[in-house]
Amino acid sequence: xxxxxxxxxxxLAQTKFEPPRLRADILARIRLLTALHAAVSVHSLTLxxxxxGYGKTTLLAALVKDEDGSVCPERSExxxxxxxxxxxxxxxxxxxxxxxxxxxxxxxxxxxxPQFGATxxxxxTSLPNPAAEARRVIGVLINDVLETLPEPFVLVLDDLQLxxxxxxxxxxxxxxxxxxxxxxxxxxxxxxxxxxLARLRARGQLAELRAPDLRFTDAESTLFLxxxxxxxxxxxxxTALQTRxxxxxxxxxxxxxxxxxxPSGAERSAxxxxxxxxxxxVFDFLANEVLNHQEPELRAFLLKTSILAELTPDLCSAVxxxxxxxAVLDDxxxxxxxxxxxxxxxxxxxxxxxxxxxxxxxxxxxLPGLAKELHRRAASAETTPVRAINHYLAAEMWEQAVxxxxxxIGEMLQRNLVDTVQSWILAVPESVRDxxxxxxxxxxxxxxxxxxxxxAQALLEKALHDVEASGRIESExxxxxxxxxxxxxxxxxxxSGELIRRTLARPVSRPSLMQLLxxxxxxxxxxxxxxxxxxxxxxALAITEVSDDAQTWLxxxxxxxxxxxxxxxxxxxxxxFCRLAARHAPEPSSLMQLALADPMCFIHMWxxxxxxxxxxxESMLALKEELGGGYFYLGAxxxxxxxxxxxxxxxxxxxxxxxxxxxxxxxxxxxxxAARPSALFLIGRARWLQxxxxxxxxxxxxxxxxDPTLKAESPEAxxxxxxxxxxxxxxxxxxxxxxxxxxxxxxxxxxxxxxTLFGSARVWLAYLYWQCSRPQDALAELAPVIGxxxxxxxxxxxxxxxxxxAPLLRLAVEHGVHxxxxxxxxxxxxxxQELKSVRIPDTGETLTPREVEVLKLIAAGASNHDIASQLVxxxxxxxxxxxxxLAKLRVSSRTQAAARARELRLG
Numbered sequence: 001x002x003x004x005x006x007x008x009x010x011x012l013a014q015t016k017f018e019p020p021r022l023r024a025d026i027l028a029r030i031r032l033l034t035a036l037h038a039a040v041s042v043h044s045l046t047l048x049x050x051x052x053g054y055g056k057t058t059l060l061a062a063l064v065k066d067e068d069g070s071v072c073p074e075r076s077e078x079x080x081x082x083x084x085x086x087x088x089x090x091x092x093x094x095x096x097x098x099x100x101x102x103x104x105x106x107x108x109x110x111x112x113x114p115q116f117g118a119t120x121x122x123x124x125t126s127l128p129n130p131a132a133e134a135r136r137v138i139g140v141l142i143n144d145v146l147e148t149l150p151e152p153f154v155l156v157l158d159d160l161q162l163x164x165x166x167x168x169x170x171x172x173x174x175x176x177x178x179x180x181x182x183x184x185x186x187x188x189x190x191x192x193x194x195x196x197l198a199r200l201r202a203r204g205q206l207a208e209l210r211a212p213d214l215r216f217t218d219a220e221s222t223l224f225l226x227x228x229x230x231x232x233x234x235x236x237x238x239t240a241l242q243t244r245x246x247x248x249x250x251x252x253x254x255x256x257x258x259x260x261x262x263p264s265g266a267e268r269s270a271x272x273x274x275x276x277x278x279x280x281x282v283f284d285f286l287a288n289e290v291l292n293h294q295e296p297e298l299r300a301f302l303l304k305t306s307i308l309a310e311l312t313p314d315l316c317s318a319v320x321x322x323x324x325x326x327a328v329l330d331d332x333x334x335x336x337x338x339x340x341x342x343x344x345x346x347x348x349x350x351x352x353x354x355x356x357x358x359x360x361x362x363x364x365x366x367l368p369g370l371a372k373e374l375h376r377r378a379a380s381a382e383t384t385p386v387r388a389i390n391h392y393l394a395a396e397m398w399e400q401a402v403x404x405x406x407x408x409i410g411e412m413l414q415r416n417l418v419d420t421v422q423s424w425i426l427a428v429p430e431s432v433r434d435x436x437x438x439x440x441x442x443x444x445x446x447x448x449x450x451x452x453x454x455x456a457q458a459l460l461e462k463a464l465h466d467v468e469a470s471g472r473i474e475s476e477x478x479x480x481x482x483x484x485x486x487x488x489x490x491x492x493x494x495x496s497g498e499l500i501r502r503t504l505a506r507p508v509s510r511p512s513l514m515q516l517l518x519x520x521x522x523x524x525x526x527x528x529x530x531x532x533x534x535x536x537x538x539x540a541l542a543i544t545e546v547s548d549d550a551q552t553w554l555x556x557x558x559x560x561x562x563x564x565x566x567x568x569x570x571x572x573x574x575x576x577f578c579r580l581a582a583r584h585a586p587e588p589s590s591l592m593q594l595a596l597a598d599p600m601c602f603i604h605m606w607x608x609x610x611x612x613x614x615x616x617x618e619s620m621l622a623l624k625e626e627l628g629g630g631y632f633y634l635g636a637x638x639x640x641x642x643x644x645x646x647x648x649x650x651x652x653x654x655x656x657x658x659x660x661x662x663x664x665x666x667x668x669x670x671x672x673x674a675a676r677p678s679a680l681f682l683i684g685r686a687r688w689l690q691x692x693x694x695x696x697x698x699x700x701x702x703x704x705x706x707d708p709t710l711k712a713e714s715p716e717a718x719x720x721x722x723x724x725x726x727x728x729x730x731x732x733x734x735x736x737x738x739x740x741x742x743x744x745x746x747x748x749x750x751x752x753x754x755x756t757l758f759g760s761a762r763v764w765l766a767y768l769y770w771q772c773s774r775p776q777d778a779l780a781e782l783a784p785v786i787g788x789x790x791x792x793x794x795x796x797x798x799x800x801x802x803x804x805x806a807p808l809l810r811l812a813v814e815h816g817v818h819x820x821x822x823x824x825x826x827x828x829x830x831x832x833q834e835l836k837s838v839r840i841p842d843t844g845e846t847l848t849p850r851e852v853e854v855l856k857l858i859a860a861g862a863s864n865h866d867i868a869s870q871l872v873x874x875x876x877x878x879x880x881x882x883x884x885x886l887a888k889l890r891v892s893s894r895t896q897a898a899a900r901a902r903e904l905r906l907g
Contacts, residue, residue, distance in 0.1 A: 011100075011417070013384055015310060015348055016090045017108050019061040019156070021341035023333075026058060027224045032213065036063050036186075039207030040154055044179045045200055046186045047193075050211040052354040053250025053283065056188040057340070059214070060156050063186075064088065085153045087112050090342075091162050092309065094386065097419035098131040098167040099124060106141065108155065116148045117141065119590060123627055126554060126591045129450045130416050134171035140627050145180045152182045159353070160189040165419075169194050176200065215247030229256050237269055240276045250354055251282045257336060258289045287358045290337065301328055302337075303367065306359030307374050307394075309387060310342065311349040318381035319374050372396055379404075389424055398432040402439065409442045413449070414551065422446045437466035441479050448482065453490050460486060477506040481516055488519045491674075491711040497523050511552055514543040518559040525563055526715060528751055534567040541577060550592070553584040557595035562602040562637060566753040571606065571794070574599050594623050598637035602757075605641040608795035608828055610648060617642020617658055636665040636675065640682055640758075641800075647686045648799045649830060659683045673710060677703055677717035678758045684724050685759065689802045691857070691866045693731045700724045719748045719755035723764060733868075735772055742768060756797065760785060763801050763808075770808055775815075782808055783817050790821040795828065803829055838904060845888040852906060854881045858894055859901040 039046040064086045089108040095101040106117040120141045200206035245251035316325035333339045338355035379391035392401035412421040444459030460483045467475040484499035517540035524533025544556045565571040597620035604613035620638040643658030666675045684699030722745035729738035745761035766781035812822035838847045864878045889900045
């Protein structure tokens with residue numbers, strides 16, 4: 001069995017999702033909390049933007065602690081109630097990986113409800129390049145919020161200044177543009193983020209707190225220093241400090257630490273006077289005062305532990321070499337030396353960011369080179385994998401870093417943490433990377449995930465050369481497998497086949513084997529090796545069916561397309577897979593459901609279940625919207641066959657809606673453009689059936705135009721081009737040319753059976769013979785096709801050709817050629833009733849069946865030329881019929897005739 005991958009949240013420190021604990025001596029800043037409560041009640045975004053040390057994080061933590069509004073209960077009239085819950089996310093530089101950021105965002109909201117975000121996380125994991133589709137992920141996250149988190153809540157993002165990834169800000173802009181009504185966002189940052197602040201400000205959706213708002217007022221400084229800390233400073237001293245610090249909270253906190261060690265009032269006044277006269281930056285002056293007055297051992301502890309993102313007793317002991325780390329941390333916290341308690345426990349801290357930066361600068365100045373050794377110690381003691389790897393990289397312990405990276409590469413790529421793992425590998429010197437083929441293989445897969453197939457090919461070829469030299473067979477097979485899939489997607493089919501052959505001669509993992517077998521299945525279809533392709537499909541399905549890994553089933557679902565139905569037992573295998581795969585899609589809005597929509601819509605159409613095919617197409621569109629749109633590689637097939645089902649029922653407006661969606665999708669990117677001729681044929685046939693002949697001609701011209709983006713066209717393209725040519729020739733009554741085109745299509749079809757999924761040359765040849773009053777020839781072509789459809793239970797083979805097949809099917813019924821089955825097809829097409837004569841009230845006249853046909857076409861707006869083409873009669877004959885119809889209806893124009901047709905319920 002395949003092992004399920006652990007939750008991606010396991011890669012994230014859980015302290016990211018908890019606000020820091022507030023010290024007992026924190027000043028309750030009621031004016032700011034009141035302003036925040038008011039802002040959150042009415043604004044989508046509240047921005048707290050100020051330089052370091054202004055108390056942004058402390059204020060936000062105080063707001064979360066005051067979630068019930070007990071500190072600031074007052075609200076103005078009409079103001080919304082205080083949000084009942086908060087989600088917290090402390091950001092760090094590694095969250096610049098969009099996948100990691102989005103994963104952390106989901107995890108923070110799961111603190112409100114553990115059931116939140118299953119659909120969003122599944123989507124995030126499945127996307128080939130999440131950074132390019134972050135907005136789509138946010139769209140699904142919004143839907144998850146609406147469904148799972150109905151009560152008002154606030155999401156707090158702290159330290160947003162550490163993020164510079166454009167994809168993250170694009171995602172946040174999208175979130176703010178479509179923010180659910182029960183959700184508010186608060187951001188703490190040292191500078192304004194590149195969000196659409198001007199737009200939000202103009203709409204009244206933005207509240208802002210800045211440095212002037214966050215400064216301590218004279219009263220707050222007095223309250224903090226004299227009442228909270230009981231320093232007993234005179235009014236003159238308080239005025240001097242307020243003037244020098246300008247109410248900067250970090251400065252006042254450091255001042256308190258310095259003054260606390262000075263016992264007498266006179267000495268404190270002298271210190272304040274010296275401080276007030278200094279030209280040095282306030283923080284540098286005060287931080288030096290604090291640091292330089294510590295005992296040497298404690299000073300060393302502060303400097304050494306400054307490299308740690310979080311301070312725990314074990315990590316601090318490993319880095320500092322002290323066995324009493326817990327006691328030291330507790331003492332530092334009690335003495336308020338810029339230590340912040342984080343997480344739900346009592347033994348995890350961090351330095352205030354400003355103080356940590358200061359300590360790291362002093363460490364590098366006083367003890368150059370020691371930081372590497374400290375990172376080495378930290379790496380050995382760190383229990384969070386991501387932080388351990390970062391410590392190894394900072395220590396320039398390249399081999400140890402590689403040793404830590406290599407085991408997690410596969411999991412990281414499956415979790416789509418592409419940017420994170422790529423940044424790790426690129427941090428390793430090239431000479432070291434070159435000695436580790438797994439790293440080069442990983443970079444190749446990162447390029448593949450981002451759609452850069454040429455770069456992926458170059459990197460994978462280099463990795464293969466290196467692993468061949470090392471003799472590591474397992475690595476060699478996985479590298480070959482990646483190269484084979486990459487070559488197939490680039491259209492290098494011969495090279496892909498050779499790579500698959502080489503790979504399968506070696507041991508290979510079961511997930512990779514499944515993918516290789518499916519690629520070889522499609523290569524077999526392209527090359528006409530149908531028996532081998534059928535065997536490969538069966539083998540790939542067997543691997544999938546014994547797996548309990550949802551990701552394996554999802555990947556297989558991406559591979560299951562209608563082309564497989566042309567193989568022996570292909571349709572039955574598609575049906576079996578869809579039944580079993582549905583068990584791995586418990587969520588109705590899962591990506592698996594979307595992936596299954598393509599084969600399921602085709603199955604319904606092929607089995608003659610037109611209504612179900614249409615419903616599956618509609619469900620696909622709704623699910624795509626729910627999942628944020630996109631997915632150029634999913635849904636086009638469902639749109640094609642839902643549109644075909646509509647066209648078969650004569651519902652052309654509805655068919656056009658699906659066909660336009662299909663067309664836009666197949667023209668979106670390179671990998672789908674090979675399907676363009678098939679899409680164009682479906683549209684062209686529908687236009688022809690509607691009598692929109694000029695548009696049908698234009699479609700044929702587009703099918704004939706070369707596509708410079710393709711290395712080779714699909715096997716079905718020449719067949720469908722000849723089919724469309726035949727339809728165009730019929731418009732102009734060039735029946736001999738149409739017959740030649742159709743016979744050529746029949747011949748080409750033998751080597752391209754997938755063309756019959758879109759149009760059947762033999763069926764259209766039978767139609768042509770019927771048009772030319774050659775009923776026996778028509779039946780000779782139709783009988784084998786209709787017989788095979790009846791045996792296989794695939795009425796869709798004929799139904800897909802549309803209502804124009806009705807005369808052929810009536811001919812089959814009349815001559816006893818699979819008559820019951822042909823009659824059932826007429827029922828499905830809604831054409832089971834033969835046209836009858838129609839009596840015209842109050843005139844004594846009767847319209848013949850042929851005149852009824854002509855009148856229906858007049859009511860539809862068809863010209864004489866169009867009517868002649870569709871009924872296969874001369875324009876002179878049409879004119880005779882029109883003259884007779886006008887006389888019988890006692891009208892003088894086609895417009896009046898159309899109106900009378902509607903009265904007679906004929907138009």
